[in-house]
Ligand SMILES: Nc1ncnc2c1ncn2[C@@H]1O[C@H](COP(=O)(O)OP(=O)(O)OP(=O)(O)O)[C@@H](O)[C@H]1O
């Protein structure tokens with residue numbers, strides 16, 4: 328097949344040029360693993376792309392259709408907005424919690440870590456049924472209105488983001504001397520809000536970005552919860568609906584959304600970087 | 613009334629007693645060091661002054677105000693940490709200005725003050741750098757400037773030099789002292805390095821196992837140690853077990869060799885007491901005083917400006933002698949026989965070392 332004959336060729340040239348320039352001797356086994364990894368990640372993308380161009384004679388027909396479909400932009404925009412809100416809420420919960428646990432009650436770290444792992448233990452279907460049962464009956468009826476359902480959706484996603492966000496933040500906190508920096512700020516007269524906002528948050532930049540990135544990826548691709556909450560305009564349900572009715576467009580949509588998500592996150596990373604380039608270097612030390 | 617007063621301060625961590633009954637009165641502008649071995653409670657005491665720990669009992673009064681239970685950000689106390697603890701996300705200028713910004717001073721005033729302080733620590737040109745672009749010594753100077761910028765009432769330093777290498781350690785400690793004198797700021801300095809404590813301080817607090825052993829000027833602590841612990845911890849010390857021969861006349865003997873001290877001894881004839889003898893009090897040869905002991909050379913070590921020689925006087929009794937290194941000095945050979953001499957005012961009788969009475973020896977036998 329085309330895929331197999333072309334992809335290794337590209338990689339070989341990549342590998343050999345790299346070798347020539349600055350990796351004089353490297354374990355061939357390491358290269359094998361690297362190449363397998365690259366294949367594992369890129370073959371599905373290449374396959375999807377090839378599939379999306381099977382529309383003959385106009386091979387870009389699927390892409391043209393996608394861009395002509397307003398539901399695509401609505402879906403992506405909705406999911407992106409939900410993703411951003413989820414990230415903000417998740418950060419506001421996780422950063423102070425992880426900080427406080429590290430600073431004051433390190434004994435409780437395993438407990439908190441376990442709690443944040445719950446989304447891996449409870450399947451999304453169970454989670455969403457639980458939420459619907461609780462919030463569609465009195466005293467708190469939320470699922471009856473659109474805004475209420477959006478609210479429940481964000482809450483569910485915040486829970487889904489916990490394992491990724493907590494680990495990212497906790498790793499970031501481990502890389503700085505949280506306790507001494509806190510005490511230094513305190514002795515200079517700073518209160519808790521200022522310490523969190525001026526000292527802790529800025530030094531977690533890299534960690535926060537990776538947590539945010541993972542959360543966004545989850546939200547954009549999530550299907551089950553959005554579907555059960557009747558948020559059919561969300562990107563996941565939209566994609567699934569499309570897949571049932573059309574053969575080639577879903578592949579095109581996946582690739583476009585993939586590209587757009589990366590672009591958006593890259594933009595966030597880049598914008599965040601502009602203000603404080605040097606923090607990154609300090610953090611990486 | 614003193615400027616900074618700690619009265620009956622105690623700190624327990626569960627069953628651990630970190631500090632017990634700490635009493636100190638420091639005058640305005642005084643430089644006080646806490647000196648003691650690891651785990652003796654120096655840091656804990658400092659942290660109570662800073663407000664990071666709350667005393668289990670006792671009171672801390674600063675300039676007439678009881679600050680025992682005041683949170684650290686509402687005390688006016690500057691702190692310098694062993695690990696510098698500069699904010700990595702801020703420039704040197706922003707680090708130094710942090711305390712002023714917290715206090716909502718106007719921007720131009722902050723800039724002026726930051727400039728002054730960076731000049732003071734000789735880093736005027738490093739304002740826009742980030743901490744990771746500075747050496748350890750420079751980072752610690754920034755930390756010092758940061759702790760001083762908001763004009764704290766007290767400056768606290770917890771082993772600020774121990775992460776630096778020897779050369780910088782010495783030059784920076786002189787710099788700290790010079791700045792402290794210039795600003796006249798009351799300072800508490802924690803260290804386990806006796807040389808640092810002795811060379812910097814107006815007064816030294818020698819601590820052991822959570823207790824104060826002695827508070828005094830470096831001169832007093834070194835020359836008139838109040839307890840055996842102080843004598844052995846501050847400076848190198850020879851401890852001689854000696855048998856009392858003539859209590860009234862100060863007559864003693866070690867392994868059958870008689871010598872004398874210039875004071876009466878408050879112990880019975882035939883009992884064994886411990887004597888402390890500083891290496892610099894002892895001379896090689898017989899010209900250093902009227903007491904002479906004979907033995908063999910056990911060790912010779914060359915330490916640069918001085919040569920440290922160890923003479924075995926009896927089984928298990930080794931006396932260390934420091935000689936200045938001069939070109940004319942003839943180093944003794946190992947195993948050679950040698951004699952040492954010291955004046956009658958040289959040896960100190962150690963109080964807290966248990967004195968063995970002859971009756972006890974009989975009872976044991
Ligand atoms: N947070 C704490 N919890 C329990 N015990 C503590 C705590 N902080 C200090 N200790 C104990 O209190 C005692 C004094 O500790 P401290 O840190 O004051 O010693 P130090 O004199 O500063 O020693 P070092 O020279 O090693 O820094 C030690 O036995 C220590 O184990």
Ligand SMILES: [Mg+2]
Pocket residue numbers: 654655656
């Ligand atoms: Mg300490």
